[in-house]
Amino acid sequence: MAGVTDRPFRRLCLQMGAGLVVSEMVTSDVRLWNTRKSRLRLEHSGEPEPRSVQIAGGDPEMMAEAARRNAEMGAQIIDINMGCPAKKVCNKAAGSALMKDEALVKDILTAVVGAVDIPVTLKIRTGWSPDQRNGVTIARIAEDCGIQALAVHGRTRSCMYRGEAEYDTIAEICSALSIPVIANGDITSPEKAKQVLDHTGAQAVMVGRAAQGRPWIFQEIAHYLEHGTYLPSPSLETICNILLDHLQELHSFYGDVMGPRIARKHVGWYLQTTDGATAFRKQFNQLETPAAQIAGIREYFTHLIEGKEFAA
Numbered sequence: 001m002a003g004v005t006d007r008p009f010r011r012l013c014l015q016m017g018a019g020l021v022v023s024e025m026v027t028s029d030v031r032l033w034n035t036r037k038s039r040l041r042l043e044h045s046g047e048p049e050p051r052s053v054q055i056a057g058g059d060p061e062m063m064a065e066a067a068r069r070n071a072e073m074g075a076q077i078i079d080i081n082m083g084c085p086a087k088k089v090c091n092k093a094a095g096s097a098l099m100k101d102e103a104l105v106k107d108i109l110t111a112v113v114g115a116v117d118i119p120v121t122l123k124i125r126t127g128w129s130p131d132q133r134n135g136v137t138i139a140r141i142a143e144d145c146g147i148q149a150l151a152v153h154g155r156t157r158s159c160m161y162r163g164e165a166e167y168d169t170i171a172e173i174c175s176a177l178s179i180p181v182i183a184n185g186d187i188t189s190p191e192k193a194k195q196v197l198d199h200t201g202a203q204a205v206m207v208g209r210a211a212q213g214r215p216w217i218f219q220e221i222a223h224y225l226e227h228g229t230y231l232p233s234p235s236l237e238t239i240c241n242i243l244l245d246h247l248q249e250l251h252s253f254y255g256d257v258m259g260p261r262i263a264r265k266h267v268g269w270y271l272q273t274t275d276g277a278t279a280f281r282k283q284f285n286q287l288e289t290p291a292a293q294i295a296g297i298r299e300y301f302t303h304l305i306e307g308k309e310f311a312a
């Protein structure tokens with residue numbers, strides 16, 4: 001997820017029970033890789049395996065080159081983005097816009113699979129629009145081209161993020177394919193993960209937004225799927241420690257200026273449901289240094305743990 005699944009967050013999700021994590025998407029236009037943002041997205045040192053890197057673009061040769069270069073730089077899986085509805089991506093005929101052009105999908109997948117000797121996976125939506133739900137056709141093309149696993153977000157491109165995800169098309173895709181299918185969209189709890197797996201016959205589920213500020217959702221889901229029982233919710237002390245580790249990773253990955261800025265949105269996610277968070281966040285967002293952020297979080301959680309109001 002662009003702006004979310006950076007290296008610190010991927011590491012944390014893996015530690016918290018995710019089976020596989022994928023990098024933020026990287027443009028296939030290698031001429032744009034020299035920006036600080038792209039360099040950080042392409043940085044994998046010390047990253048746990050397997051390292052899956054997502055590429056986005058609409059030109060088969062450029063996508064193939066991007067895949068080759070990422071494999072050289074340490075990617076162990078190449079994931080192709082045909083799921084992103086953002087205008088910035090779609091206007092250039094990339095992301096989910098590609099699903100409109102089945103011949104081009106085939107060309108891109110063939111070029112990328114042929115360019116690298118590591119597995120290539122694909123992320124799609126269920127179609128271009130509710131009346132052009134061609135997810136099954138695209139899925140068949142993907143399997144024929146040698147794609148090794150397919151993630152499907154249960155919305156069409158025109159649905160953006162509106163409405164509820166639907167899982168019937170994912171179920172159809174699962175029956176049509178023999179490669180593993182990963183079901184995605186609105187999975188926010190262990191029960192929902194189980195329902196979606198049962199309904200679709202998918203081999204795995206993928207969790208996006210529900211992991212923001214709640215990376216322990218992966219162990220909650222894994223535990224429920226394995227044992228049919230719930231893990232107790234993490235205590236405030238545990239959440240505080242997870243968040244402090246996360247902040248420290250963000251500070252060291254992005255540095256003392258950018259790190260605290262990027263940390264703010266994550267802190268907002270962690271504190272979505274905690275008491276007195278609105279007042280605290282206002283104050284937290286003024287803090288500019290790593291040390292001040294760490295001290296601020298410690299103080300806020302100490303108040304919470306002692307059951308005291310946070311006074312801004």
Ligand SMILES: Cc1cc2nc3c(=O)[nH]c(=O)nc-3n(C[C@H](O)[C@H](O)[C@H](O)COP(=O)(O)O)c2cc1C
Nearest residue numbers: 001002025081083123153184185186187207208209
């Ligand atoms: C902020 C944001 C950024 C995203 N970036 C990407 C991306 O780079 N590549 C991708 O395949 N999907 C991306 N997605 C889509 C998610 O991977 C996922 O398909 C979608 O959010 C539905 O799953 P969820 O309901 O579990 O969040 C993004 C979603 C959000 C909210």
